[in-house]
């Protein structure tokens with residue numbers, strides 16, 4: 483299909499109106515950072531090298547357990563999702579990767595899909611399997627579980643689906659499979675905790691055995707929902723046990739919304755990184771539960787603290803570059819493209835702030851139990867406005883200095899509302 487793109491002429495003309503101000507802000511920030519012994523250009527280059535994947539379901543409207551409201555011009559197929567992903571990438575320039583979902587995005591023409599992605603400057607990241615809902619026409623139901631179901635035939639159906647996801651991912655050039663299951667219980671006594679986890683391990687072993695040698699299995703834990711009493715892979719400890727049991731290529735994926743509200747996620751990140759089991763992230767934000775709000779919209783300081791741990795892990799030799807960074811959010815009241823642009827910027831911004839922490843002073847303060855000085859190092863970095871670095875990185879990579887402004891000026895959504903008539907509906911609920 484012919485893809486609609488944001489014209490580079492529009493990006494250029496919009497940038498021209500903002501470039502002088504950006505250069506002024508960038509130079510001013512550069513002088514401030516130089517006083518702290520930091521090179522703004524070096525930080526900018528590291529920001530340019532950082533990317534975060536867009537989930538294919540992220541360009542559609544999501545919803546809640548109660549309702550889903552249609553979005554004008556919503557993508558109706560994986561091809562149209564690809565088109566919207568390219569808009570995010572063309573404007574923001576740090577999201578060249580798409581994390582695809584099967585069966586929502588299944589097409590018989592995976593080869594064509596991969597070629598189309600290349601044409602748009604995109605590629606495919608981790609594949610997400612789905613055994614948390616029944617597929618129309620499927621022989622067996624996941625009502626009482628999938629990989630951990632008491633019936634071996636249901637387990638086998640779920641395992642076969644994951645194997646098919648791997649095969650599809652190979653065709654797309656992916657290198658990882660993300661497995662999240664909704665398996666669990668709603669009532670005490672419903673299942674044997676030990677036996678259900680044993681069944682999970684047996685099933686996961688079969689999926690792991692089907693992984694190509696250069697693939698990673700990402701295990702995503704989640705505290706609750708849809709199961710409200712117990713969930714089989716409920717926390718990072720269970721995820722760590724499973725990943726350790728399976729082998730070196732099994733790792734833990736941390737979805738920021740999949741924890742109890744007061745859990746210290748950055749410490750979990752530090753633990754998993756230290757023992758080589760941190761595989762990647764689903765970035766989003768939340769106030770209460772798995773809210774799937776835009777990354778950094780509720781608690782940007784937490785996002786910064788997570789990246790602070792990643793930069794620390796980098797210094798120890800295992801960190802940012804080796805991880806699968808993905809956004810996982812659901813849009814109910816915003817334009818998904820605008821939300822994805824802002825989330826990708828917030829994530830890169832948290833990374834940029836973590837890069838300017840004075841590590842020597844921090845480590846010295848930690849060693850000397852100088853609590854105030856240690857805390858001040860983080861606060862100083864966090865409160866440094868890094869917007870000019872992000873904008874200059876985008877500009878130099880061909881993106882928009884102000885991505886949302888250019889998106890609105892482009893009329894892209896209005897055009898898609900015309901050529902993607904309502905009623906097609908999205909293929910996903912957008913909740914994982």
Ligand SMILES: [Mn+2]
Nearest residue numbers: 737764810914
């Ligand atoms: Mn997730």
